[in-house]
Amino acid sequence: MSLSLAREIAYDAFVAVMENRKKPEKILAEVYAQHESKLKRLDRNFIKEILYGSLRWNSKLYWILQNTSKRDLEKSSPEIRAALVCGTYQIYYMDRVPDRAAVNESVEYIRKKGQHNACTFVNGILRQIARRAEYFAKPDKVAKPREYLALQFAHPQWLVDRWYKRFRFERMEQMLASNNQPPPVTVRINALKTPVEQAATLQDNLLREEKTRSDRRPLRSALHLDRSPETGVESLFGRGYYTIQDEASQLIGYLVAPAEGEVLADVCAGPGGKLSHVYELGAEKITLLAVEKDQDQYNRARDTMHRLGHDKVTWIQEDFLTWKPENNLDKILLDAPCSGLGVLRRHPEGKWQKKPEIVAPLAEQQWHMILHALELLKPGGELIYSVCSFESEETEEHLQRLVDQFSDKMEVVSPLPRLPDYYKKYVTREQLFAVYAGNQDDMDGFGAFIIRKK
Structure with missing residues (x-):
């Protein structure tokens, strides 16, 4: 059996993500541009299913493989691990893919990579898995609930431990299961x-x-x-x-509520989703500044705005913490750099690329950006703070710290009047807009609040 281009792309992309910490969407964009004439929509959907599905379930698939193999898979090449994980994903989760095709093309992938000596090994392991002849005992659900959750739902142990301190077991099952479903x-x-x-x-x-x-x-x-x-x-x-753009992200534009004549800045403006929404809500009757220091994100934001036909924007490529406008602003949308732990279903590679220590330094950076934003606002001006995370250090702790330290200089604004009625249920008593994973509306995880300078 020959190796299809779609499977080769998916397996190569898996290696690039897991070994070289690349972003799946960037890899696929480059590959699609290279093979545009050879790949149909069906091929692209097949590639995405294998790649993203294998990333979502990576640790559980790897556990099955390691229990099946007598070898230490860590000593195998990245290509062998990719063939085994992606092949196992197809066998377990892709009902329309014949097991024979998943096994044989995984072997052909290894052959094409010049690792002929491993073909028999890959073939034997995947054929054994395809027979589904063995059962491997998981950690006990009652005695070791966190270990069970981490394995059953393919999440890193550190993340399960972190969330287990805040959420009940049943809620955790719902959140983790949701993270493993493709987003709408x-x-x-x-x-x-x-x-x-x-x-x-x-x-x-x-x-x-x-x-x-x-x-x-x-x-x-x-x-x-x-x-x-x-x-x-x-x-x-x-x-x-x-x-x-996800619904939760769209709701941030409504929190900004741009009004005619206002001067607004969207800082950390890439890739342009919220920026373009604020532009549309302002109906071109606002002055909009887009501040972004990262070159890739800056380019993506400009491409987004150009594609949508939104050209009345002042572009500023600069670090927000060093930027000072000529005049103070009416509103600032701070779409702050964050852990991204609220969007793992959309970016499943984050489960394996992010580390436990990711949250604290980002929260500190966010705090400095909040303080800088307050300095740039007019009296009566508003800061709309937003992150694609529901970690307490990145959301409610910032809001409480502002209340504790600056109640004489700022006030918290309720998001309720600005949100469509249906979504008001996501506002807490502390006036925090909080969307957790596994919510009833199938939205991304998000956190946001509004403060007004006195």
Whole structure:
């Protein structure tokens, strides 16, 4: 059996992510550009399923493999581990893939990588797994609940230990299981091209032009698509009729609530999702500054705004902590660098690339950015703070610290009046917008709050 291009790309990408700490979306974008004429939408979906599924379930798959093999897999090459993990994922989780194809093409992958001596080993292990002949006992659910959760739901032990201090066992099961499900394909309508009242028009166009079905959400700007959309230049996405953005992220724009004549800054503006939404909500009647120091994120934000047709933006490529505008601002959206532990279902590589010590230094950086933002606001100006995380150090602890230290200089603003009624349930008594993993609306994890300078 020959090796398909789709499987080779998926396996190579797995190696790049797990061994070289690359970002899956960046790797796939480069590969798709290289093989654009050879890959159909079906191929891309197949590649994404193997890669992201193998990343989500990596530790559990590896545990099964290590229990099956008499060798220490850590001493195997990265390509052998990729073939075994990705092959096992197909056998266990991809019902439409014949076991024979998963086994044989995994062996062919190793052969193509010049590791012929390992072909018999890979073939034997995967054939044994395909027979599903053995059962390996997991940690006891009652006696060792944290160890059980980490293995059963393929999460690093340190992360399970961290969350277990805050959440009940049943809640943990729900959160971890949710992290292992592919996120819905959620898009935001470009309101300057299609008013949200006319969302049905965009839905009809998606169905007619791209055979993509969509469902309305309680959030009027949001649609769920039944599959990954076309993103070519001539597609509806490429022509700027919508952009891909989770509902929780879309709600941040409503917290900003841009008003006519205001001067606003979106700092850490890349990749441009929230920036473009604020632009649309401001209906081009605001002055919008985009501040971003990272070159890749800066370029992505500019590309996003250009694709959507949003050109009335002042671009500033600079570190926010050293940036000072000519005049103080009405509002600042601080989409702060964060642990990203609220979006692991969307970025499953984070489970294996992030370390326990990630939160503390980021929380310290966020605090300095909050203090700097307060200095740049007019009296009566607002800071809208946002992170794709629900870790307490990155959310409620910042808010409580502000209340404790600066109650004479600032006040907390309730998000409730700015949110659509359906989403007000995500606001706590402390006026924190808090979305946890495994929520009933299938949104990403997020945290945000609003403070006003007196």
